Amino acid sequence: MQSSEKIHSAQFLEQQLQEVTTLLEKQQLEKSLLERSPANNHELVAAMLQNQHQARLQEKLVYLHPADTAFILESLPLDQRKTAWEAIKSGHDGQILLEVSDAVRQTLISGMAAEELATVAGQLNTDEIADLAADLPKRTMLKILRSLNSKERKHLNAILSYQENQVGALMDFGMITIRNDLTLKAIIAYIRRLGKLPSHTDKLFVVDQHNKVQGILPLQRLLTHLPSRQVADVMVTDFVRFQIDQEAAEAVRAFERYDLISAPVVDSQGKLQGRLCVDNILDFMREKSDEDLLSQAGVGEEEDLFSSVWKSARNRWGWLLINIGTAFASTRIIGLFEDIILQLVALASLMPIIAAMGGNTGNQTSMLIIRSLALGQITPGNVGRMIKKELTLAVINGIFIGFIMGLVSLLLYQDIALSAVMAAAMFINLLVAVVVGLGIPLLRHKFGMDPAVGTSVILTAVTDSMGFFIFLGLASLFLIK
């Protein structure tokens, strides 16, 4: 569990990365020198050098925590990463595969034979194998399944049958179950016989003969109560448990609220199915928040910093193509007003401002709504008040920003009518932006869809088109004779 370094710091990791890179570069250099040399004993020397380098790399990497090795692999360019990965035969391979990001894992797995992969996976727990399953070739998965005993196979199937946003996909099986008629002394003796507790064991689960969870026994109580007492007297019967098909996001909120370290996962009959631990919750949170940030910027998924250019290109094109579509569509509105622009060309410089500001305010509103929805703070009871508040805010914003817009336009063009149209168009487009920024996430949520997905694309398309339409429309009504 613990790193081999006493003080974890970014500098320490950077230094390790530097040293590994130096080793790898030296190896590459010697290899290329050797290839150009005219000597006969070429292959022999090459093999010797190779072994020497492997040994040095292994020496370096074997003392590192798997997560640190994973970090170093992620930071290495593809060719060096492959060399380093081949040198690692530390027995930690499985853990390292678990720790690297999805994109990097694929580059590591792609070079491994099915047998090799199956051996590596054999070092892992079933819940860890489940994490890898999506990235493993079918042949390898079959091999792994055959090597498991029936209980492990049942566990693996259980996890794989849940979607990644459900509690079942996040659980592990490292729980210790006890009966309530034992004494604490017996429990302590039992633990001593086990010799080792699964990581993150802060409580034992008390179950009846049907495997139903009756209570929990925190290690704390085990330590602070007299050994002669019975589990039934000391256990906590009022505890947080999760349904196996519950949404993972709800479990995350519960871990945050109740400061949990581990909690039982049960089925609809209350039977113990597994355990949720804070380390998996932390990983899930990190993944979710990274996904949210990247999708905000229109990137499909986490990228390997050194993946092939083509792979990265494909990851980014989807959203760009949609944007080309909406951009052309919304600017078609401008095409309708070309006569007006020819009569008053200043409109061409002012119209992008109306469109952009609409997008900005709409995005502010929708992001706040999306967050409140995610936190479960918006309910049928208060949604009306919330909409009223946002609309009031939009009116105030519209007056304030519209006024500034009008003022700046007046300074630039000394045309009162034009400035009035600018101010009015800004006011109306801000109202449109807020209505759309409120409406899309609320409606998507109402119909059971993720309120975040695509909201910003639709919003920008609407505020752009409406911005051009309102501004040029008002101009054609009031400015052109």
Add this chain to the structure above:
Amino acid sequence: MQSSEKIHSAQFLEQQLQEVTTLLEKQQLEKSLLERSPANNHELVAAMLQNQHQARLQEKLVYLHPADTAFILESLPLDQRKTAWEAIKSGHDGQILLEVSDAVRQTLISGMAAEELATVAGQLNTDEIADLAADLPKRTMLKILRSLNSKERKHLNAILSYQENQVGALMDFGMITIRNDLTLKAIIAYIRRLGKLPSHTDKLFVVDQHNKVQGILPLQRLLTHLPSRQVADVMVTDFVRFQIDQEAAEAVRAFERYDLISAPVVDSQGKLQGRLCVDNILDFMREKSDEDLLSQAGVGEEEDLFSSVWKSARNRWGWLLINIGTAFASTRIIGLFEDIILQLVALASLMPIIAAMGGNTGNQTSMLIIRSLALGQITPGNVGRMIKKELTLAVINGIFIGFIMGLVSLLLYQDIALSAVMAAAMFINLLVAVVVGLGIPLLRHKFGMDPAVGTSVILTAVTDSMGFFIFLGLASLFLIK
């Protein structure tokens, strides 16, 4: 620590919220009916009703976990929130104040007298008082400081002297320290005498007479080793510790990597100063990721869903004003080319597309760089390769997207020269976007600034201005005689 409900679920909380809202609405209704009634015993009846409602509310809220009460308070409109808060005299007030969001906390504190606040804060640990400190009036803080003993005062000062992104600001003092010459039996007896361990105690800290941390004793080892053994033989000397002035983000990464529950915080001499726990890490992560998402959308800080409209307006204006500035500045470029637009008005519809697509691709690049920088994956050794890859990608993107742009323009306007200008402008602006999207975060990082802050604003300003300039400039060179 545990919720009083056996299965935590969003439905349960929504139902609680619904019930509290119903109670509060009934109370409001009866109050307003009473005020309109002509009876004499007005005040007496009002007081009676008031008491009755308070009692019912208290009954409802007293069984809830402070975090759940906090959720309900956050979801209540201001007037109802105030009534509910006054009804809560459950002794949990301090915990509830800790759990609500910063914005909501201010609405609760604003109605409380200094004495009352000092009493509430008196229920809390020093690290919890530190969390509230920023929101408490000076007078209250002085009162609280006077009520603390010298050790507590020292602790409070220690935490308050660190910035919120440093480890020192996240630590608590709930650690149990032991000496290495004791037997496990003595430790177990000591814990039984204590009667209770601080929450999140998964290990005890072994210190020498100078308070230097020599090792850790996981509870697991305490339970699995023979009671006759000495701490010195059983303790782990190879453990993760944190420097008190280290960056909190680094500690978060270490907790994720090494799956920690708690870890010692030391000063530069290795002396124990406090303890970091996973619950505070979880809260810090949540706050950071929320901040990142909101600042992406141009919202300054978390908002109270029901704060006054003026407060919300001020929270959103800052960024909007900056955007007005950049929008006017970049569209000034269009003003320079008004003659060109008059000669070929189709340019007016096409130019916003070039600007928008530049912003989109630039944002994709900068977001990926910002994330890699945050993860520490970009080092002096690999930054060159990374830049080369992004530039190659930009060229491929430019050719692909430029081609599509040209094609669509050709379909719309049947003008080969115009389409060629469109394609070329898109190509060049995508290169500009990627250079800026790479350059800003890398440079900001190099000079020790947060690479995320303001990147998207500067980027959009540049890609807009350059988009207009490149497109209209090329048009004036090649399309206009």
